[in-house]
Amino acid sequence: MNLDFSTLAGAQDFLWQGFKYSLTLTVSSMVFGIFFGTLLAMARMSSIKPLSLAAAGYVNLFRSVPLVLVIFWFYILVPLLTGVDVGAERSAFLTFAIFEAAYYCEIIRAGIQSIPRGQIAAGQAMGFSYGQNMRYVILPQAFRNVVPLLLTQTIVLFQDTSLVYVVGATDLLGAADKVAHRDNTLVEMYMLVALIYFSISFALSQAVKRLHARIAIVR
């Protein structure tokens, strides 16, 4: 088998664009997913029944359907509902934020549940309102307990962003795929993207491992 990487130089910029899109999509889904996931987790644990049921329904729905399907749905649904064709790249931002929030929610919920009852009582006894107790006492500890899980989920998310290529978005895989078909370098391109995904994901997961040991709170 002859590998031909000679076309790579010309495709560099296009691949770099795709890579940047993959990263942007990952980071924005993480930020929004964690933010919305935190609200969902609080809603799920709320004593207000309709709120907790709605949040549970949301989480269970998105955790029970394949991501690819959700990507298709939003790609087709968003233009149908809004009348605006936002394009594959932009619709994916919404899709991933909404989908990932369900996963982040469960991680954050586990984090909140790991906080001892006494801490919550202590915050209440100091006169904190529910919101203040969450913000100053519970969430900071909850997040610290689950940072490794949140980052691991983000690594999975980074890999999953490659699924947007099914709706024709030009992420790293999408860009590589287009170049591969144009230049007839399928093997070379798929090897290259595999290497990139692997290096980044593996390096991150090693970093998470080290972080894990460092951030544990001394009790």
Place this chain on the structure above:
Amino acid sequence: MIQINNVSKWYGEFQVLTDCTTEVKKGEVVVVCGPSGSGKSTLIKTVNALEPFQKGEILVEGVSVGDPKTNLPKLRSRVGMVFQHFELFPHLSITDNLIIAQMKVLGRGRDEAMDKGLKLLDRVGLKAHAHKFPGQLSGGQQQRVAIARALAMDPIVMLFDEPTSALDPEMVNEVLDVMVELAQEGMTMMCVTHEMGFARKVASRVIFMDRGQIVEDCSKDDFFGHLDARSERARQFLSKILQH
């Protein structure tokens, strides 16, 4: 200061408090004792609504604790509480533990809160540890910080829920010393504790609870001085904990 009138509480079918009635007047130190499971911790936690109750009424300076319209955070901010397991916030430094509620709940400025917090930290003898985190202190030290943290809110009353029972024996006294000093300064206190030495020294009244009921509620002198006039249950309990 605190009036507890006919308070009853159930966990499902199980009744944990039965018609508890007592009061704590301004400047009084009331010690609550009794065997484990007698409801003493539950009773003290109903006072600042950490535990809800189903029947009766509790008034803290005339404010009804059980009333759904009561602003609980505000009421709690005026009632200091010290827990069995200290419950300092482990992610915050000692200084931040001391100032956060002063700033966020009472709206004090950082300088004022810091000033107050450090003064109290000095008072419990731990000024040198201000920059540390709770996990770096011993149990006794953590409990003294917890007392300072509660005092920083200028409470009208202090509640102590078995403040020494999670401590190693050699650390009990450093915490009791702080509590005795506080009592002698005239702080209104309600203390769930088995430390009968503490009760003898500073208590105005002693409450003895058993199976969710207040069995004895009398002056310290009556409680310790006239044992023959006490109930069978109280005598048994006292003989057990005073034996050694």
